[in-house]
Amino acid sequence: MNEQQLKQSTQINQADQNNLDRLKNIDSDELIGKYFQATYEPPNLKKAKKRLKKDVDIHYDFSIPADMKEIGTGKKFLIRTYGCQMNEHDTEVMAGLLTDMGYQSTELTSEADVVLLNTCAIRENAENKVFGEIGHLKPLKMENPDLIIGICGCMSQEESVVNRILKKHPFIDMIFGTHNIHRLPSLLKEAMFSKEMVVEVWSKEGDIIENLPKVRKGNIKAWVNIMYGCDKFCTYCIVPYTRGKERSRLPEDIIQEVRHLAAQGYQEVTLLGQNVNAYGKDLEFAYSLGDLLDEIRKIDIPRVRFTTSHPRDFDDRLIEVLAKGGNLLDHIHLPVQSGSSDVLRIMARRYTREDYLELVGKIRKAMPNATLTTDIIVGFPNETDEQFEETMTLMKEVGFEAAYTFIYSPRDGTPAARWTDNISMDVKKERLQRLNALVNEQSKAAMEKYEGQIVDVLVEGESKKDPDVLSGYTERNKLVNFKASKSLIGKVVPVRILKAKTWSLDGELAEVKAEVY
Template sequence: MTKESRNTSDLKSDKVKDYSKYFDFSDAKVVSQEEGKTTYRIKGRNIQINSQPDFKEGKRRGKESIEVHYDFGIPQDMKEFGKGRFYQIVTYGCQMNEHDTETIKGMLEQMGYQSTDDRKVADIILLNTCAVRENAEDKVFGELGHLKHLKIEKPSLILGVCGCMSQEEGVVNRIMTKHPFVDLIFGTHNIHRLPVLLKDASFNREMVIEVWSKEGNIIENMPKKREGIKAWVNIMYGCDKFCTYCIVPYTRGKERSRRPEDVIAEVRDLARQGFKEIMLLGQNVNAYGKDFEDIEYRFGDLMADVSKIDIPRVRFTTSHPRDFDDHLIEVLAKKGNLMEHIHLPVQSGSNEILKRMSRKYTRELYLELVGKIKAVMPDVVLTTDIIVGFPGETDEQFEDTLALVREVGYDSAYTFIYSPREGTPAADMKDDIPAEVKKQRLYRLNDTLNEYSKASNDRLKGQTLEVLVEGESKNNEQVLAGRSRTNKLVHFEGPKELIGQFVQVRITETQTFYIKGEWIHETVSLQLGS
């Protein structure tokens, strides 16, 4: 059937087939059709659907090449569209989402918009969302409930939902049915399309949905609004691991790496701008370069090249144990501006659970990797991610995780009770562990981790650490807060002029989650005077 001959009944079997559960299609009408977009009249509102999420499509990993485009620009008719108008972006989730927000801010400001903290003043509010855990989604839908009243008071307000949640079929359906006042939904692969989508939503006064299930090309030279002394740098996008519990390969697409020369040019530019620290980002950062067909260049090569750039600190996240090769370890061991902190998610200490998670390494291989790292970097600080209560996890398997935590001696960890994500294989597994058992396991795990965190911090007492001062403490404006090379949070008293500087701090007191110290004046005064 051709696009031109479609009618209302086609909605049940074509691009919006899932909506049949939610809408009375006798009330749906095709309002207009153009190349790449169809507008429907559903429940009293026009909905322009350019494309929608499809998990099956998102799972396909074809061999088609990814093109790199360097010609991004704001359309001429949108360059002053936001003049005299204000925007607000609420960001949920990981550093990748935070970095996407920087890009969105950059585009909006090139369109003339200004940032505001007062949502009553805002002309556009975007929720940049996370789909990793169920409670993150609950927060977003709760926020939409609050924003509904603001939309009623100010009909001209543009409300948008973007990020990883937008890549989920069920989320788009729910927004259409429960939150029809939302004006704009776009995904992670088409952020660069925001100016065009915003124009459609504003002028046509209809909900605009454009979510690409298959990842697009790599778009370079998009504007970014960075603030502070630290900067994120995307080096690759997507993930091909397909761990059974994880939604990321569906929401972020297949692995695709930026060209080395583009990454290095961006880092050099950040160094010229005076940034003190950069974080190299990727859903699976050390898989960088595996998709290159014309060159043999991997993450270790990139880190070696970045280490030669005059920027004081370089970090990276998140790495996968399967892709942590010997060359990378060798490069990191040279230190310099490469920090001796590695975040190395393990998820479980049980081989049976690791297999059900499809992590594709064993407990023994993980511990062998840790041994290699510690052999050449004795002062390395390791942190991790751990899930408890994965479907079928027995008491004995949980004890395996506790034993691994003790053997590695992590300084800290992000710990989670398993949360099923619709569309992942694990969501179809029988979840037979009582909620109270999961909570008790989490408590025991955190108690064990806290013990090792405190012991690690205690060993620093009396030592002098290099600290990058990030700002005032969240709990006491008279106290400054910063990070050591190993990413320890350090509190100390000193003048506000130290913010953004490297200082020497002698550690005097240790807590579980942070350490306290005294600023060594003479060494800092030299830096301030240089």
């Protein structure tokens, strides 16, 4: 063992002892009273609403610190991801960082040397799952003090969550937020050699770091972040506080990334943003999502999607470009949240039922075969029976083919969380059941129209229920199951639809004889 290796070994042994000392002797109140105040500035919600546009720094010079490049050699990491596609993509970045430090991925908690929980704050249920997992990790930490456990993602940006972890779960080694993922190597180093819990959550807006490594999930479909944050401040939503203000990447950086993915053989990209069609509004020159898509449609990649849209920013230029077709798919996810103008006003959505229907009319005129899906919240504080019925009639009038539906979940720090609510949970559940029944009915009717048709399916792999069956998605995001050779995985193939179900289609490979199966 050379001198450098001996020094590193001594440091790590000392870190293990430090962890044991912290677990045995920590005074959580002292930690909150001294360490927490000294290192952590909780997000200021009032300041967040008053934030102004300012220049965002873009960095192209990221690199792993020299002393961390091989720190993970012979070790493994596990990242559990909760929530949206943006979190999934953040996990790809963190996996890239850890891989570049020498770590290998594992699916087994018992094998991991680093466990990260990439959290979601949008609903209470997601938070409960995370705290349940934290409880399960405590025995592992007690058995293996040099196990590093980190909490990151949107929950880390909430003051109440950080307080709870500091007070009740002092065995956690590090907490970091959504704006400083690129700091993971340095934070991990500090967690390994520090006696204290490492807490770094930035209230300030994040910059854009362009050259972060990524380990993408699979080699067929890829997510591409085109912007970060949201400026809408809907009264029920925590995202503008946890993700910061809207910050757009430069078009040339996005286009270069998509071209690189096309060259690698990816068949589909999804452009991501908390409010994806607000893209470009913060740039110093006139440029929109429609302009970006008009460039990307010229790239040789079969399918291009984007999510998630806000109806208020779905402009005529975007509709014009989408109508050109090609690799731009006409499946549009357009969250409406409620069918009542009164509820929409209280939600601060800044459009009415009539505005939404007018937008749908424009989309239908330009793209008659477009598939529309949506998000809907039921049981918003003091929602009346009549207002809920307006949501039901809107569901029918638009003809949504699918919807993500939720009972309203109050989030600490949002305006709606402070409001008195006179609707019982029984009523809310009954409304959700009625809405879901309608969603299922409309989805099944939409699926039945595909029977007998031949559709193009991007084959993603084996069915979760049957390894002898392949599964993939149509251009309009319909799940298709069919039997065929596994050599077709990663390709777009024609499939004849034989049977429609509520949420999937069964088919057979078109133009191929049965004995090939």
